[in-house]
Amino acid sequence: FALIKLELKLVADVGIIGYPSVGKSTIISVISGARPKIAAYAFTTLVPNLGVASVGDRQFVVCDVPGLIEGAAEGKGLGIAFLKHIERCGVLLHVLDASRAFPDGMPTGEPDAKLLKADYDAIRKELVTYSPTLGKKREIVILHKTDLLADGPEALLKDLKKLKVKVQLGVSSATMQNVTELKNLLLPIVLEEREKRVSDEIEEDEKAKQELPVLRPHLLSDRMGVYRVERGKDNSVLISGKRLEQFTVMTDFSSSGAKARFRDVLSRIGLMRTINRYRAEADVPVFIGKVRIDTHL
Numbered sequence: 001f002a003l004i005k006l007e008l009k010l011v012a013d014v015g016i017i018g019y020p021s022v023g024k025s026t027i028i029s030v031i032s033g034a035r036p037k038i039a040a041y042a043f044t045t046l047v048p049n050l051g052v053a054s055v056g057d058r059q060f061v062v063c064d065v066p067g068l069i070e071g072a073a074e075g076k077g078l079g080i081a082f083l084k085h086i087e088r089c090g091v092l093l094h095v096l097d098a099s100r101a102f103p104d105g106m107p108t109g110e111p112d113a114k115l116l117k118a119d120y121d122a123i124r125k126e127l128v129t130y131s132p133t134l135g136k137k138r139e140i141v142i143l144h145k146t147d148l149l150a151d152g153p154e155a156l157l158k159d160l161k162k163l164k165v166k167v168q169l170g171v172s173s174a175t176m177q178n179v180t181e182l183k184n185l186l187l188p189i190v191l192e193e194r195e196k197r198v199s200d201e202i203e204e205d206e207k208a209k210q211e212l213p214v215l216r217p218h219l220l221s222d223r224m225g226v227y228r229v230e231r232g233k234d235n236s237v238l239i240s241g242k243r244l245e246q247f248t249v250m251t252d253f254s255s256s257g258a259k260a261r262f263r264d265v266l267s268r269i270g271l272m273r274t275i276n277r278y279r280a281e282a283d284v285p286v287f288i289g290k291v292r293i294d295t296h297l
Contacts, residue, residue, distance in 0.1 A: 012050060012061040012062060012063035012088075012089045012090070013060040013061045013062065013089070013090045013091065013186075013190040013193070013194065014053075014060060014061070014062045014063065014089060014090065014091055014092075014093050014186055014190060015063045015065060015086040015089030015090075015091070015092050015093065016028060016062065016063065016064045016065070016092075016093045016095060017065070017086060017092050017093065017094050017095065017123060017127075018094060018095035018096065018097070018119075018123065018144075019097065019100070019119055019123070021097070022095045022096065022097035022100070022144060022145075023095060023097060023144045023145055023173060024064045024065075024095055025049065025064050026173040027064070027093075027095065027144065027171070027173055027182075028049055028051045028062050028064040029051070029173075030173045030176065030179050031051070031053045031062060031179060031182060031183050032051025032052050032053045032054075032062055033051060033052060049063070049064040049065075050062070050063055050064075051064070053183050053186070054183075055183050055184060055187045057270065057273060057274045057277070058187060058191075060186065060187065060190040062093075063086070063089055065086060086134065086137075087131065087133075087134055089137070090138075090190060090193035090194060090197065091137065091138045091139070091140060091186070091189050091190060091193050092127075092137050092138070092139045092140070093139075093140050093142065093186070094120070094123065094139050094140065094141045094142070095142055095144050096116045096119060096120060096141065096142070096143050096144065096160075096165075096167065097116075097119075097144055097145055098111065098116075098143055098144065098145045098146055098148050098149055098153065098156065099145055099148050100115055100116060100119055101113060101115050101116050101156060102115075103115070107148040107149065107150070111149065111155075111156050113156055113159035113160045113162075113163055113165075114163065116143075116156075116160060116165065117160065117163045117165055120141070120165050138189065138193060140168055140169075140185065140186065140189065141165065141166055141167045141168060142167060142168060142169045142170070142171050142182065143156065143157060143160070143167050143169070143170045143171065144171050144172070144173070145172060145173075145174070146170040146171060146172045146177065147172040147174045147175045147177065153170035157170060168185065169181060169182055169185060191226065191228060194225075194226045195226045195241070195242065198226050198242070198243065199242065224241065224243045224244040224247055224265060224269050225269040225270070226241050226242070226243065226244075227239055227240060227241030227244050227269075227271065228240045228241065229271075229274055229278075232287075234285075235284050236284050236285045236286065236287060237275065237278045237279075237284060237285070237286040237287065237294075238287050239271070239275075239286070239287065239288045239289075240288075240289060241288075244269075244271075244288060244289075245288055245289035245291075247262075247265065248262070248288040248289060248291045248293065249289065249291060253296045259296050262293075262296065263296075263297060266297075272297075275294075275297065279294065
C-alpha cells in the first residue's frame, strides 16, 4: 500500500500577517463578517479565520492566520503551520502595531519607529527563509492601533518612511478610522493579483498540454469572474477581463441559445447585477472589451 499525505492550504485573496496580538483578528472582524476569537494575549488565533470583505458589488476573501514570531520558519510558535497557509494568498497585508513602538508596550512617551522596523524585518526574514517565492509576494503594510498615538500617526509614519518601511495607511479598528479606505486600497490590488493568477494557471495548463496529454476540467465562470468595470469618457460602461473578453468575442449573438448562455454566465459571475445598476442610472452603452453587449441583454 502506498501512503499518500494530503495537505490542505487555504486560498484567500488577502493574507493578514504580523506578530501575535497586533490586531489581525480585529482587522478581519471590521472589514468582513468574520467573528474570530479576540483576546489580549499572544496566539489567541490558533486556526486560520476566513472573512469576505465587500466593496460595492465586488468581494474578496481575507485570511487571518496565527501570529508569526522569529524562528517560525524553523517551526517556532505556530511556525510552519502559519507559513503554509499564506503561501497561496494573493497579497499579504502586513500589520504593524503602533503600541509596539513604545519600549514598555504602553503608549507613553515618544514612539520609536526603530522598534517597528525591527518587527517588520524579523517577519520579512521568516517569509524569505521559508520560501523565496513567499518573500516575493506583493505586500501592503499598514500601521494599526493609531488611536493609541496621542499626537496622531503622522510623525511615526514619517519616521518609518525614513527607515524605508513603506507604510501605506494608518488604521484604527477601535475608532474605525481608515477601515473603509483599507478595503478600497485592497480591492484593485486583489483584482490585479487574481488576473495574474489566472494568467499563470493558463500558462501552466499550456505547458502541461505540451508535456503530457492531461485532461484538466475547469469552471469557466470562475475564471471569467476576474474583471474590471470602469466608466468611459462618454459615460459608457467599460468591462475588461482576459477570459471574459475571449468568451464575449466567441459568442454568436445571432443565436438565441448563445445569447441565453451569455446572460446566464454574466449572472453567475455577478456581472449582470453590476450592469443593471449602471443602466438604471442612465441608458448607456455597455462594452466588454471592444464588443458592445447592452443590446443583447
